[in-house]
Amino acid sequence: MVVKKICVEYIVPGMILAKPVQGLDGSELFPEGTELGEEEKKVLEDAGIDYIYVTARSEESEQSILQTVAQEYAFKFFMYVNPDNKLFVELFNIIVELIFDALKKGWELPCEDYIRAKSVERMRDLFLKDMGGPEDIVKHELSLASFPDVYFRLKKVLENPSSSAKDIAEVVSSDVALTTKLLKLVNSPLFGLTQKVDSVERAVSLVGEEELSNLVLGISAIRYFKDIPPELMDMQTFWKHSLSCAIFAKIIASNYRDVNDEVLFTAGLLHDVGKLILFKNMPYSSVETLVFARENMVPMMEAEEYVLGFTHTDISKLLMNSWQFPNTINDIVSNHHNPTEASFETGAAIVQLADNLANAVGISYGNTFVVPGMDEDVFDKLNFPVEKLKPIVLKHNKLLNDLLSALT
């Protein structure tokens, strides 16, 4: 029988203590072999015990315990969405399976206290509540660093009607790190190209000029966002969610005509960059926001409205404007929480759906944000068959980690 380390909050009836538990003063609270139920759980919670080691009576009992844990754990993150909506029901079923599998492989569920325990007491925000706004943050941000200029040079080339694939390739190739990433990306199974692409020029001709420039934009943006306080956000975690959303957005987009997959990929990749700017400029408020979201079990967007009075999309909108990002991408990113207000509603709706999928899948590897939900009319308008969700999630899971190490 496997011994698992779990946080007290995830105790389910039938678990057996694999090691004795001591109180803070060193006295024994429960001996090894104690069968745990609601009463014991309460005692352990009140005593402030973080972890315990548990096992099960039998193989079958272990299976059923892990299933219960997986369901209860996943459910917490689905409390905000419509429990009768087929999209979320299907998603819930997929996620429970993923968590169950991860638990069997020895995954330790993150404890509830985890995100709140970080010390940010000494950090200062750019301004106090209501004494500034998104404009001040973006202005401050722009005064600190400029966007990677390869994008602007590329933009110039694209705007010139007489430029060729070779001109584009020249600009991109001048940036070695960017070129490596770009080639890794287009060679990944996500793009499904039949032959290996080993030059930017070849990539331009296979993927298309505009498409490629959108990818360049996305990849070069990753580099811009640095110096984020590590206590607040581990960058690998942030880009993992972003890339996850990008992959989902691209795969979903391939089901729609009139939707450019690469635009959706880049929009997915950049959908939350406003949050990074908030973390950097408003670290203390950002933690308050994280705590508010976690404690109230609401999406970050809603927590930001309460705590800050504005949201991460207010920030990204201004930022992308001043960088002269393509309007479509800015439109999608700015409205991925309210697609009906987007000029390109389908695009924004796809990123919203992709964001929901990325959040949900993230639960199975330790993300602790609630599934943010989606307006039912918007989902219905997409007319997306829920049976496709599971194959998409499986495809995504195969791609995610390889692409993440290629791009970051």
Add this chain to the structure above:
Amino acid sequence: MAITLSMRNLSLRKTPKLSNEEFKQLTSFIYEKTGISIPPRRKYLIENKLGKRLNELNIKTYSDYIKYLKFSPQKETEFKKLCELITINETCFFRDIKQLTLFKNIILPEMLKKRQEQGSKSLTIWSAGCSSGEEPYTLGIILHEVLKVSIIGWNIKIYANDLSPAMLFKARKGIYNEYSLRTTPENIKKKYFTVTKEGYKIHPKVQKLVNFQLINLADPRDVKKIPKSDIIFCRNVIIYFDDAVKKKVLSHFYENLKDDGYLFLGYSESIHRITKLFKPQIKPGGIVYQKNL
């Protein structure tokens, strides 16, 4: 992915269905009684949070639950239960250290000096919305740290209130886990807590400064139970109220606060849009409010 039979077709629905009409009735009841405003987008969240309670009571529909809340002989008890389910209790000792440093180094010494000069060595602090007691005890610890042995000569009262009886029970007990003390300096931990089997117990000399009461901040009769205060702390409470209730609660604070008193709000709460009763003073460490006289 290996699927076991029992895991197919799991339902997300674990509660009776809450109709839009029932949601409206329920949230206006909560609003009238507590001032807490719940936006429509939290409908499913409320459904899930209260669903467990309906199961416990063996009540089949939200309409029946609303009737139970309003008309049953147990309505008072049930209302308290409801408060426990809808209020948030996230807090810890020494939350927002910058603001507390401002209190400790500037506001408190100034106030103590003033009161002493006026010849009344007495100080009343109100911790409005105290959850499980971390804030009023933190203030008690700071008072001991500032006054040291001379605290004996002072008449100090910290009134602390909350909506949730369960939280007040925990507060009166005064035993906390490691997590509640995560931002508490080590020396303070050693000085003011004893380690027991159940957790860290707050020192009785701090505990005796604090008086806990079940009070609804939106209810003017309730608020009158608190004597006039020199300093009010109300942090991360009014964020849950809409503007009308914020205004009302702030007017209660205005009445309660002595003319030269100070009001501390939560880090992400600002009131300049809401009322002109208070004037903000920006100090190192945060904002503190004084009455506009």
